[in-house]
Every structure is written in C-alpha cells, then in structure tokens.
Amino acid sequence: MKPGTTSSACIALLRRDLLLVWRRRGDALNPLLFAIIVVALFPLALGPETTVLARIAAGTIFVAVLLAMLLSLDALFRSDLEDGSLEQLVVSPHPLALLIGCKIFIHWLTTALPLIVIAPLLAQLLQLPSQVLPVLMIALALATPLLSLIGAVCVALTVGMRRSGMLLTLLVLPLIVPALIFGAGACNAAQDGFAYSAPLLWLAAWLVLSIIIAPLAAAAALKISLS
Amino acid sequence: MHESADEPRALLQAQSLCFARNDEVIFGPLDFSLHAGETVLIEGDNGSGKTTLLKVLSGLLDPTSGDVLLHGAPLTLAKLSHQVALLGHLPGLKLELSALENLRFATGMGGIRPGITPHLALASVGLEGYEDAPLRTLSAGQRKRVALARLLLVPAALWLLDEPYANLDRSGIDLVNRLLDHHARRGGAALITSHGAYAFTSGTPRRIALKASA
Numbered sequence: 001m002k003p004g005t006t007s008s009a010c011i012a013l014l015r016r017d018l019l020l021v022w023r024r025r026g027d028a029l030n031p032l033l034f035a036i037i038v039v040a041l042f043p044l045a046l047g048p049e050t051t052v053l054a055r056i057a058a059g060t061i062f063v064a065v066l067l068a069m070l071l072s073l074d075a076l077f078r079s080d081l082e083d084g085s086l087e088q089l090v091v092s093p094h095p096l097a098l099l100i101g102c103k104i105f106i107h108w109l110t111t112a113l114p115l116i117v118i119a120p121l122l123a124q125l126l127q128l129p130s131q132v133l134p135v136l137m138i139a140l141a142l143a144t145p146l147l148s149l150i151g152a153v154c155v156a157l158t159v160g161m162r163r164s165g166m167l168l169t170l171l172v173l174p175l176i177v178p179a180l181i182f183g184a185g186a187c188n189a190a191q192d193g194f195a196y197s198a199p200l201l202w203l204a205a206w207l208v209l210s211i212i213i214a215p216l217a218a219a220a221a222l223k224i225s226l227s
Numbered sequence: 228m229h230e231s232a233d234e235p236r237a238l239l240q241a242q243s244l245c246f247a248r249n250d251e252v253i254f255g256p257l258d259f260s261l262h263a264g265e266t267v268l269i270e271g272d273n274g275s276g277k278t279t280l281l282k283v284l285s286g287l288l289d290p291t292s293g294d295v296l297l298h299g300a301p302l303t304l305a306k307l308s309h310q311v312a313l314l315g316h317l318p319g320l321k322l323e324l325s326a327l328e329n330l331r332f333a334t335g336m337g338g339i340r341p342g343i344t345p346h347l348a349l350a351s352v353g354l355e356g357y358e359d360a361p362l363r364t365l366s367a368g369q370r371k372r373v374a375l376a377r378l379l380l381v382p383a384a385l386w387l388l389d390e391p392y393a394n395l396d397r398s399g400i401d402l403v404n405r406l407l408d409h410h411a412r413r414g415g416a417a418l419i420t421s422h423g424a425y426a427f428t429s430g431t432p433r434r435i436a437l438k439a440s441a
Contacts, residue, residue, distance in 0.1 A: 004338030012335020016321070016328070023323040084317025091285050091313045092336050227288050 009094045010102050017106040027075075031068035032114050038064040039122045050127045057126035058136055058187030062180055064122070065115045065140060066147055072111045073151040074168055076103065077159045077222065090226060100222065101215035104152045112144035135190040135200075139183035142203040143176075149207075149214035150175045156218040160225035179203065236299045238263050238416045239284065239385055244293035246276070246283050253279045254437055256293060261416045263384070266407050269420045271437030277420035278316065280437065281387045284418065285313045297385070312337070312383035314391060318374040322363040326354060326373045329362065330380060337381035348376040352402060367394040375406060386410060386417040 004012075021028050042060055046052055080086040080103075089099050119140055123133050154171040158164035182199040189196040237260035245255030254276035261267055271277050282288045284295055286302050295302040297310050320329045330345040349358055352372040362370055371394050378386060391403045407417050419432075 004334070004336055008338075009336045012332050015335075016324070016332040019328065020321060020323055079321075082317070083321065084315050084319035085321065087287060087313065087315055087317065088319040088333075088336070090287055091311060094336070 004094075006094045006098065009092065010098060013089075013099055013102045014106060017103060018110070021106065021110045028072075028110055031071050031111050032118065034071055035064045035068040035115055035122065036118065038067070039125055042126060053127045054129060054191075057123060057128035058132060058191065059184040060126060061119060061122045061128075061136065062140070062143070062184045062187070065112075065119070065144065066176060066180060068115060069111055069144060069147050069151070070169060070172060072107070073147075073155055073172065074165055076107055076152060076155045081159050081225070086222065086226065090223065096219040096222070097215040100152065100156075100218045104148050104215065104218070107152070108145050108148040112140075112148060116140050116144065129191060132187055132190045135196055136187050138200055139186050139203065142200065142207055143179040143183040146179045146203070146207050146210055147172075147176050149210040152218045153214050153221060156221035156225060158225075159222070179206070237261060237296075238265075238298065239418070240296040240299070241284070242294045242296065244280075244283065244295060245291050246279055246288065247291045255291075257435070259435055261385070261418060263414045263416055264411045266411050266417045266419065266432045268432045268434045269418060269437060270434050271420075275437040277437055278389050281313065281315070281389050281418065281420060285311050285387050287313075310383055311385050311387060312378055312381055314374055314378060314386070314388045316389055318370055320362055320370060320373055323361060325359045325361055326365070326376070327358045329373060330376060333377045334380050337383070339380055340382045343380060345376070345380060348379045349373070351379065352376045353398070368396060368399055371395055372399065372402070375403065378406065378410075384415050386415065388417060388419045390421060391419055392421060 039061060042056070043053055046056075077086060080089070090096055092099070116137065119137060120133060123136060128136065151172050154168055154175070158168050158171065161167070182203050186196040186199040186203075189199070239261040241257050241259050243256040243258055245257070246253045257280070259267075269277050269280060279288065283290050284302075286295075321332075324332075326349055327345055330348060334345065346358065349355065352375050354369060354372055354376070357365060357369065362373065365373070371391075375391070378388075386407075388403075392400050395403065407419070410417055
C-alpha cells in the first residue's frame with residue numbers, strides 16, 4: 001500500500017480548490033467588481049476635487065477591499081460542509097489545521113490578490129499621491145491575509161448554522177477594525193510626511209501570530225460545527 | 228501487519244462505547260469487535276443512531292464514554308496510519324469537477340493502492356466513458372458509484388459505509404456486494420448501516436442491532 005503523504009495531500013487540496021474557483025470564476029469576480037464599483041462611486045458623489053479625494057483615498061480603498069473580502073468569506077467552508085467534503089477532510093489522516101491553512105491560502109490568493117493587483121488603479125481613481133501608493137500596497141498585503149485568517153475562524157464557528165451571514169459580519173467586523181485602523185493609519189501618516197513603519201510592523205506582527213493560531217482555531221471550530 | 232503471531236488483534240474494537248447528545252443517549256453502551264475479512268451490518272430503525280455510530284468510529288465525533296481501538300491502539304493515533312475510509316450520506320464529491328478530477332483529489336489526500344488507477348476504478352464501477360463529464364451532469368446513482376470508486380482507490384483496511392445501497396439500481400447493489408466481497412477477501416473489514424435487508428453474496432453477515440432509545 002502506498003499511503004498519501006501530507007505534502008501530496010496539501011498539493012491535491014490546493015489544486016482542487018484552485019480548479020473549483022476556476023470553474024466558478026463568475027462568482028470569484030464578484031468581490032473585485034464590488035470594490036471597483038464602490039471606489040468608482042466616491043468621485044461621483046464627492047465631486048472631482050483632487051484635495052478632497054486624495055485625503056480620503058487610502059481609507060476608502062481599505063474599506064472597499066475589506067468589505068469585498070467579507071462578501072466571499074461566507075462561502076469558504078459552506079460548499080465543503082454541504083457536499084460532505086469537510087467530513088472527508090476531517091477523517092483524512094492529515095493534520096486538519098494544515099488542510100484548513102491551505103484552504104485559507106486559496107481564499108486569500110483568489111480573493112485578496114486580485115484586489116491588491118488592482119489597488120493602483122483604484123488609487124488613480126481617487127487621486128492618491130504616488131508616494132503613498134507603496135505604503136498602501138504593503139498595508140494591503142499585510143491586512144488582507146489577516147482578514148482571511150480571522151474570517152476563517154469566524155466562518156468555521158458559524159458554518160453549521162443556517163443563514164449565518166449576519167452573525168458572521170457581526171463577529172468579523174470588530175476583529176478586523178484594528179487592521180483597518182493600522183493599515184489606513186500608515187497610509188495617512190505617509191501622506192502627511194510622518195513615519196509610517198510602526199503601524200505596518202504592528203500589522204506584520206499580528207499577521208505572524210494569526211498564521212500560527214488561526215488555522216488551529218478554525219480546525220477546532222470546524223470539528224465543533226460538524227458535531 | 229501489526230498483530231502478534233499467536234492472537235490476531237481485532238481490526239476494530241469498541242469497548243462500552245456510548246454517545247450522548249445533550250444528555251440524551253443516542254446509542255450504547257456497545258461492545259463489539261471486527262476482524263479482518265469480516266463484513267458486519269448495523270441494523271436499526273430511523274433515529275437509532277446508525278450514522279452517529281459510524282461518525283464516532285471514524286473519529287468525526289468523540290464518544291461520550293468508552294473507547295474505539297484500531298489494531299489495539301486508540302483511534303486518534305491509528306487514524307494516522309491510513310486505516311479508515313468513510314462513505315457518508317453526503318458523498319464528499321465536488322459537482323463542478325469531473326469524476327476523474329474528484330478521484331485524483333481523493334488519491335492525493337489518501338494515497339493509492341498498488342495496481343489500480345482512477346481510470347481502472349471508474350471502469351470497475353461501470354462508469355467507463357464518464358471520466359471527464361462534470362459530476363453535476365451525472366445521476367445520483369452514478370455519483371454514488373464514483374464514491375464507491377474512491378473506496379477502491381484509497382488504501383484503507385476499514386470501510387465505514389453509511390447506507391451504501393441508497394440510490395443504487397439492482398446492478399449497483401450487486402456492485403456494492405462484489406466490492407465488499409473483494410475487500411473482505413483482501414483482508415479488509417467493513418461496517419455497513421442499513422435499515423433494510425439486502426442479499427449478500429457470501430452468506431449472511433454478522434449483525435449489530437441498534438435500538439432507538441426511548
């Protein structure tokens with residue numbers, strides 16, 4: 001008998017989830033469109049004054065990106081629970097936290113990465129000063145995985161319930177507000193010519209902690225949701 | 228593999244196994260053992276805890292009291308040795324993917340038996356020619372057959388099958404019996420739930436009866 005190794009299991013899971021996102025690519029584009037629409041509406045509502053738009057640009061992009069990611073969060077484990085794939089993952093001989101970590105990574109890769117890629121375009125729409133753009137990109141790169149990780153724990157807790165969307169939003173929002181404050185705060189500091197490394201380092205520290213703890217917590221929560 | 232020469236250990240052993248949800252006893256206490264080459268039928272009415280028993284035995288649920296031993300070792304440790312394959316009410320297959328893609332995922336997760344490929348497994352459950360069709364386009368019975376093909380591929384000594392005959396036509400029922408027979412002759416063991424009586428090819432299987440708790 002040739003038992004599967006844990007690394008081959010992770011590769012199989014990553015490949016399957018990527019393939020699934022590709023097959024449902026219409027749904028996968030939703031968050032991207034949402035973020036673009038929200039950001040595009042601001043200049044229409046506030047008028048095209050560069051100073052006003054530049055002042056709110058970083059915060060608006062941050063809020064739009066985080067809300068767009070919330071849209072896709074509910075689906076993270078839902079289909080796996082409904083078709084029994086989750087049971088198979090739990091019964092499999094591999095560490096559940098690692099498999100969940102792979103699923104969270106795919107969520108970040110397919111939801112947050114496209115948002116980060118179009119962030120320069122959104123920044124242009126809102127006349128963000130060009131020297132702030134690198135800070136915005138770094139802040140987004142640190143804050144979006146945080147949302148995927150923290151969100152996964154909350155989704156794992158609520159996935160067993162019917163119509164958990166509202167509860168999920170209420171659970172996730174307070175937990176990601178610090179990420180928003182530090183991320184947008186770094187951008188605002190950069191815009192005003194102040195030092196911006198401290199909030200970014202805080203985000204990075206929090207991200208490292210979440211990478212270690214969140215998959216374990218999500219795995220434990222999923223086992224509770226299944227029982 | 229692990230068993231001592233003089234006294235072969237039971238593949239699966241339940242010791243005063245009991246499960247309760249919110250202080251309501253679902254089943255138990257149960258004592259039974261399952262040896263290599265055996266197929267055991269779990270009988271009981273609706274709500275008697277058949278599915279719950281399989282979930283406890285596969286490690287999805289923790290028993291309220293009692294122990295599950297695999298080859299004499301507690302379940303959590305033995306789980307690491309790739310022993311259990313579960314076929315639940317939900318097949319655990321992705322409808323967006325083809326039969327072949329689903330099986331490739333299963334072998335990536337659980338490994339593969341020597342001398343078999345996903346193509347061969349699909350052919351032996353009667354799904355030749357459906358390899359690349361999305362599962363969405365297949366019938367419930369055909370999806371069940373894909374799940375059975377997964378059992379053929381993944382090297383697990385113990386099969387826990389929840390209602391394996393559901394959704395299957397006459398030839399499908401024969402297929403399940405053939406698979407169980409083959410598995411038993413290869414030294415595997417299977418635990419099946421069912422609330423109906425089915426014709427087994429090799430005589431009548433041993434039965435464990437569950438009663439709905441009052």
